[in-house]
Amino acid sequence: MTAKTGGLRAGLLALTVALMASTGIAHAEGELNIYNWGNYTSPEMIKKFEDKYKVKVTITDYDSNDTALAKVRQGGSGFDMVVPSQNYLPIWISEGLLLETDPGKMENAKNIAPEWANPDFDPGRKYSVPWAMGIVGVVVNTSAYQGDINTWGIIFNTPPELKGKVNVVPEMTDVIDAAVLYNGGKKCTGDREILKKVRDTLLKAKPDWVAMEYGTIEKMGSGDIMASSDWNGSAFRQRLANPKVKFGYPKEGYVNWSDNLVVLKDAKNVENAKLFQNFMMDPENAGMNSAFHRYANGIAGSEAFMPADMKDAPEIKIPDEFKSVGVPSQTCPPDVQALYTKIWTELQK
Structure with a gap:
C-alpha cells in the first residue's frame, strides 16, 4: 500500500465515522444504566435495543419520584437515565441534575405527538422524551x-x-x-x-x-x-x-400525568443514553413498551404496535x-x- 492510498483510506474511514455519528446511527457498544419505576419497562423492548446496538442495559427500580430524586441528589448514583414524572421534571432541571441532550432535535422527534412536542414542563423537549402517560x-x-x-x-x-x-x-x-x-x-x-x-x-x-x-x-x-x-x-x-x-x-x-425519559448530568454512557432516547421515539418501540406497562404514550403511530385490547380499554379511553x-x-x-x-x-x- 502506498502512502497516498493509505492516506485516502484513512480519510474515507474518518469521513464514514463522522457521517455515522452525525446521523445518529453510530454503532454503539458498552453499557447503559437506567433508573426507573418498577415493573414499568418491557423486557422485549430492552432486548431489541441491546441486540441492535450491542449495549448491555441494566435497570434498577425505584418506587416513587421522591425516592429517585433523593438518590440522584446524593451524587455518584452510577445511573445514566431516569424517568421522572412531569411535575417533578422542572425540579430536576432547576437543580442541574440533567444533561441537555436536545431530544426534540433527534431523528425520531418527528414522531412525538403534537400535543406533547412542546410541553410546559420541558419546552422544546431539550431534556426529555415521552415514556408513558x-x-x-x-x-x-x-x-x-x-x-x-x-x-x-x-x-x-x-x-x-x-x-x-x-x-x-x-x-x-x-x-x-x-x-x-x-x-x-x-x-x-x-x-x-x-x-x-x-x-x-x-x-x-x-x-x-x-x-x-x-x-x-x-x-x-x-x-x-x-x-x-x-x-x-x-x-x-x-x-x-x-x-x-x-x-x-x-x-x-x-x-x-406523564413520565419522561431523561439523561443524568453525570451519566457515564452519554452516547448510549442518547441512542436510547431516540430509540424510544420510534413508534414500534414505544408501542412495544406500552404493550407491557399498559399505559398510553406520547408517540404518534405507536398504537399500531399495541395489543388490540388497548384501543377501547376502559382504563385508557376516558x-x-x-x-x-x-x-x-x-x-x-x-x-x-x-x-x-x-x-x-x-x-x-
Whole structure:
C-alpha cells in the first residue's frame, strides 16, 4: 500500500465515522444504566435495543419520584437515565441534575405527538422524551363492593364493605392532590382552610386502610386487597388478572400525568443514553413498551404496535362524562410543596 492510498483510506474511514455519528446511527457498544419505576419497562423492548446496538442495559427500580430524586441528589448514583414524572421534571432541571441532550432535535422527534412536542414542563423537549402517560384514580374489586366507584370517597370515606381492605399507593403528591380535589380545592392550592380539611380527611381515613404500598398489580389481581388508589395502566393489568377489578374516574377530579425519559448530568454512557432516547421515539418501540406497562404514550403511530385490547380499554379511553374533571399534573410552588410535605409527614406517623 502506498502512502497516498493509505492516506485516502484513512480519510474515507474518518469521513464514514463522522457521517455515522452525525446521523445518529453510530454503532454503539458498552453499557447503559437506567433508573426507573418498577415493573414499568418491557423486557422485549430492552432486548431489541441491546441486540441492535450491542449495549448491555441494566435497570434498577425505584418506587416513587421522591425516592429517585433523593438518590440522584446524593451524587455518584452510577445511573445514566431516569424517568421522572412531569411535575417533578422542572425540579430536576432547576437543580442541574440533567444533561441537555436536545431530544426534540433527534431523528425520531418527528414522531412525538403534537400535543406533547412542546410541553410546559420541558419546552422544546431539550431534556426529555415521552415514556408513558396516565391518570390517578381508584381501583375496586366489584365482588366486594357494587356501589359507585367513580369517587375518591372509596379512599377517603371508605364504604363499610371495604373498610380494612383498602390500600393507598404512597406517592405523596398523588394522594394529597386527590384529597385536595375531594375537598373542593384546586391542585397546588395554598389555601390553608382547604389544606386543613385535607389533613383532617387523611388522618380520619387512614384507620380504614389496610396498607400504604406500591405492589397493587399482584395484590389486587389476587384479591388480597379489594380497593386502592392507583394508576390506570396498573388497573388495566389488574383487570387482566382478575376481571372483577374495575377502574374508577373520581367525579371530584383526577390528575393526568406523564413520565419522561431523561439523561443524568453525570451519566457515564452519554452516547448510549442518547441512542436510547431516540430509540424510544420510534413508534414500534414505544408501542412495544406500552404493550407491557399498559399505559398510553406520547408517540404518534405507536398504537399500531399495541395489543388490540388497548384501543377501547376502559382504563385508557376516558368516558365522556369524566373528561371535563381531569386536571394536568404540574409542579407546585416550593411553599405549597412544603405544606404538602408537612401533611404527608404527619400521615406517616
